Amino acid sequence: NGAGKSTLIKVLTGVHMPDKGEIWVDGVQKKFTKPSDARDAGIACVYQELNIVKLLSITDNIFIGRGIKNKLGLLNYEAMHKEAQNA
Numbered sequence: 374n375g376a377g378k379s380t381l382i383k384v385l386t387g388v389h390m391p392d393k394g395e396i397w398v399d400g401v402q403k404k405f406t407k408p409s410d411a412r413d414a415g416i417a418c419v420y421q422e423l424n425i426v427k428l429l430s431i432t433d434n435i436f437i438g439r440g441i442k443n444k445l446g447l448l449n450y451e452a453m454h455k456e457a458q459n460a
Contacts, residue, residue, distance in 0.1 A: 385405075385411065386417065387406065387416075390405075398414045398415070419434075432454050436453050440453060441456065
């Protein structure tokens with residue numbers, strides 16, 4: 374409806390730079406210049422589409438680019454599935 378909801382989400386997730394205003398996370402002012410900056414601050418977005426990548430599971434879609442890894446550096450699917458269920 375043109376209210377700016379999608380634009381706000383894109384600014385909060387580092388996809389777009391804001392024209393003005395400030396972003397504060399846990400009492401600290403942040404400037405996100407790319408999506409990884411927002412992810413590092415704990416901000417991510419799961420889009421409305423049921424599966425962004427249709428061949429992947431829901432858990433895999435949620436954790437694209439930020440998978441939880443075990444001590445060996447391998448994806449920890451048990452931890453990822455548990456976190457996805459708690460979301």
